[in-house]
Amino acid sequence: MQAGIFGTFNEYFSNSLSKKMKDRTRQAVLAGRFPWKAPIGYLNNGRKDGANIEPDSKRAPFIRRAFELMARGTHKKSDVLKMITDKGLLTNRGKPLSAQTFQQVLRNSLYAGWVTLPSDPDFSPVRGLHQSIVTQEQFDCVQTILSGRKLSAAPKRKFNPELPLKCLVRCEACGTPLTGGFAQGRTKKYPRYWCRKSGCRTVKLAAQELETEFLGLLQQLAPDPKTVSEFPKIAARVWTEKQGDTQKQITRLTARLDEQKKLRKELRNKFLSGSFSDSEYNEAKVEYDAEIAVIEDELRTLDSQRNTMDVFVRFAELLLMDVARAWQIAKPEQRQRVQNLLFHDGLQYSPESGILNRSKSSLFTMLEKVSDKNGLLASPTGFEPVLPP
Template sequence: MESSGQRTAILYCRVSSKEQIENTSLESQERSCREYALRHDMHVLGIYIDKGESAKTADRTEFIKAIGFCTSKKNKVDYFIVFKLDRFARNQDDHVMVRAKLRQSGTELRSVTEPINDTPVGRAMEGMISVFAEFDNNVRTERTRSGMVERIKKGVWVWQSPLGFYRPSKGSNIVPDPQTSPLIHLAFEEFAKGTYTYQTLAEYLAKKGLRTRQGKPPCAQLIEKTLKNPIYSGIIDVWGDRYQGTFEPIVSESLFAACQEGYRGKARFAHRSRRNPIFPLRRMTICGFCNRSLTGSLATGRKGMKYPYYHHHKQQCPKAQFIPKETFEQNFVEYLDSITPDERFEKLFREIVLDIWKNNYKNLDADNERIRKEIQRLEHERQRIFDLHRSGAYSDEEFVEQKAIVNQKITAKRCMIQEKHVEEFNMEEVLDHCFRFVRNTAATWLRLERQYDIRLRFQKMIFEQNIPFDGKKFGNADLSLVYKLNQEYDGSKSSLVALTGKSWNRLLVDLSKWNEFAKEAEPFLIGLSEHDTLALAA
């Protein structure tokens, strides 16, 4: 039975998954730790063992239990014993943090094979040993990666075999799996036809018998990942470089490339034909009667000519009809003209916005500059804390406490800048960018005919939701804020002042979006003259 004056200890042992080597096996670690406790008259309260766990992080099951046991108020643990300090941690930050936590609970760290104790020399030794443990771990990691890179350069796939491949023996290169590789090849062939989405292709392959390593049917995400992975065409694409594999590919490079064509233009898990520059208003326009989106397609005439029409997906709606593209889009241009703010609105809007902004945010730049200088000062203070800890002026507990305080202050200051960043811009320039597009809404939409993606974004800048069409004209759309204010004010300055002030925070966000959009879209408008716009309209 433990005497009242006997010191107490717990033992912690660890080996990595392949580290059952002489002098560091679990049995020898435990035996050495027990002998150490016996020599120093320590009563062992428990032993904690991690099998196959890395010391690079503190996320170890038994290690966490051991720390919890020591820090529990129910227990009185004098010493935490390890065989070597690299069993405790191979990361300097983890070592300092966990060490401080143990000390707060009155528990000291001891190593069987290394001379660490509470003396200045012992503490210095502990610090140096933990640093070298981290250095040793980093060197091993670098050597492992270097070895992997050399094998990859030789065309060897060094990770787990992707679906459709297998590794005949340990250390060998991958080869196509005779059971699953034909189905992977089929996936590429079918997708290249353009008739499948990721979801429908997953369902088709599941019916054909394709299963994951866990025996489950493939999902759309897995199919997308597979079709985008160049490993199936014999290319190893890792760490920013591409290497030619020396294993047999499942598909040819041409078939793989066919499945990548236009990928950036496809919506995730969407049909490949959904993005069609011929019909910019499809899916964004809805029927005012049935609330279903309209689509577009080409009809073939008797002489083989193609004629573009907008229409319902299905013809069950009583208002369903085929509307020539030219007629439909002319109606849209007329609607854009009807919602475009006039010169009076623009003038009043600019005056009001600039007046509010200057009154509320004229000192914003100065405030942010002051905050940035405070952050710089705090960062210097944090560096000084590290220097004091290295010199021994700060104990581990003091170091952790002071570092946490400074980090908290730095985070708070950075948040203050983030809260202000929405308003931190040149408002006059922002308004110029906004009305560069808003004052000529219809003309700008026409000028963007050859820039399909920018045109779609412009439509979303104007409309917050889908645009209703009653069969003859557009109307009653949910407009973005600048257009909405133009619709709601009664022509007087006082009305616009009230509306602007009421929606000020939303308006700042809206103007910020216009500013970002204008900077991206303006380069595409350069070189398009007014003559080009009139030609497009004609």
């Protein structure tokens, strides 16, 4: 009986203590403070008043960079994680972030300046006292992309480079897109295409045979002289349009770089005047140096893209004259773009006649439409700058 009494008392004490801790945590969050261990990118500063976490000068720039890359919608999440890991982002234990932890980072509104109470799903986020690492706009954009409500330019569908003509070529007998796979030979597996429709199976051949015929078809394609003469103008204009956003980014980043350098200079002046101690100065300088390094790295990347227009125009013109070569050297995902531009309505295959091109729409047809004076005002859909590998 005595054991039962002590057990009841211990349970009551534990519950009471737990309730007090929860109440204290809630009050801290309502005050805009973060009453837990700081996540990667932040450090606990131990202050009893005001913000009790602050950006980690070593890791915050990498977190900011990750959000910036994700917000563009041009990179897969796994690629962004690899980029910032390669740049040097590691946990406090010196290990790379796992994919699960990185997902939690991207979903954590703390980085945008908010504090939440995970134990209470009905709790409304509170504006934190701490300094945010990313803007609200960037955070919202990333949430939209992660939720799948905005198409990312990064390819989502896997493309098998050994079977590039799946779906593009249809069975001439029944009109069903060909599928593909690997047949087991004596020593290895061989890629093949076949009609997927049950009861038909009119088409079945080795991948090498179909793709050799396809390359032969590409070699027969050639634009008319007028299209060739106008193409450099079209390519240059499309490049300029695509780089418009790049120039805006360069302008924004340059302004931010100038601001960071100005702040770093002011920091040094105050240090020389005795306003800061050595430790305070060094800690702040490390943060500014890291931020400036990240901005300069991004500016170099954008500048190299901006300065390659002439290369792109010459390369694009060369590919227009040799479409077969363009398809051969293209990356797997780019092959799909080339195929769709050339044969908008697809192709058909007959065992007797081989590949049949009954497509009424092609890249050359679109280029002919935009090569006149008025057509130069709009670029053909799907025509985008693709630099040589």
